[in-house]
Amino acid sequence: MNKVLKVCLCFFLIFLALIIFVPLIWTLSTSFKTPEEITSLPITFLPKNIFNLDNYIHIFAYSAFGRYLLNSFIVSGITVVVSLIVASLAGFGFAKYNFPGKDIVFFAILAILMVPFQAITVPLYLWSIRFRLIDTYQGLAMPGLVSAFGIFLMRGAIESIPNDYLDAARIDGASELRIYWRIILPSVKGSLAALAIIKFLWTWTSFFWPLIITSTDKVKVVTLGLADYTNMYFVEYNFAMAASIISIIPLMVIFIFFQKWVVKAMILSGMKG
Numbered sequence: 001m002n003k004v005l006k007v008c009l010c011f012f013l014i015f016l017a018l019i020i021f022v023p024l025i026w027t028l029s030t031s032f033k034t035p036e037e038i039t040s041l042p043i044t045f046l047p048k049n050i051f052n053l054d055n056y057i058h059i060f061a062y063s064a065f066g067r068y069l070l071n072s073f074i075v076s077g078i079t080v081v082v083s084l085i086v087a088s089l090a091g092f093g094f095a096k097y098n099f100p101g102k103d104i105v106f107f108a109i110l111a112i113l114m115v116p117f118q119a120i121t122v123p124l125y126l127w128s129i130r131f132r133l134i135d136t137y138q139g140l141a142m143p144g145l146v147s148a149f150g151i152f153l154m155r156g157a158i159e160s161i162p163n164d165y166l167d168a169a170r171i172d173g174a175s176e177l178r179i180y181w182r183i184i185l186p187s188v189k190g191s192l193a194a195l196a197i198i199k200f201l202w203t204w205t206s207f208f209w210p211l212i213i214t215s216t217d218k219v220k221v222v223t224l225g226l227a228d229y230t231n232m233y234f235v236e237y238n239f240a241m242a243a244s245i246i247s248i249i250p251l252m253v254i255f256i257f258f259q260k261w262v263v264k265a266m267i268l269s270g271m272k273g
Helices: 002-030 035-039 054-061 065-096 102-112 117-130 137-144 148-159 163-171 176-187 189-204 208-213 222-227 237-257 259-269
Strands: none
Touching: 002 237, 035 237, 054 065, 054 237, 065 102, 065 137, 065 148, 065 176, 065 189, 065 222, 065 237, 102 148, 117 137, 117 208, 137 189, 137 208, 148 189, 163 176, 176 189, 189 237, 208 222, 222 237, 237 259
């Protein structure tokens, strides 16, 4: 009976894998097709020429898609670095220090997690206009620089560090900043890595805020670049699929080389929902 269950489970998992990967494989196949092949009947799964790179060449030669990729890397990098610094410092403060109103402030931060981003879009946009952040990297990165989820995550991770380590360092004359740098950060590097992956994924796939804050191609990100191939009259599927494959390569690289932290990040990000 156990063998039958294992075989059934194996086939079930294979079926789920097909559901997940077939759309990706279809996207990859379509990215090598010509417009005529895409619209021809009967539908063909494989392109006639699997080495047809015209679609990939076109999106870089005749559009600013390369610039969009660079902008996404810049914005994601700024967001990850700043949010890690802010979240770890705030988490250190909430976990290891006592000050008036500490619990109230922390629960106020947690309450931010329950506020949908769309509810604060208008004031954020007005601030962006006031401080001249429209069409700037700073404006694109602004909503992700301070992460309530990141503070919550880092507070929990830093609380697990024994206070004896910190007290011993203070007796040896270490400053609070040195304790943060030499003891706190190395002790929570797993949580930092998971938070960095979460922030990168959230920023890289963000569409709503970049759509609002950008009005020119100067700082347009990759998600907006993908939308350029769709309009009210027709969809350039061949270019859209090629651009989609290019845009997910960084995410695939992260998954391949950081599988351990990706799994942890997915578990932790589920807490946000």
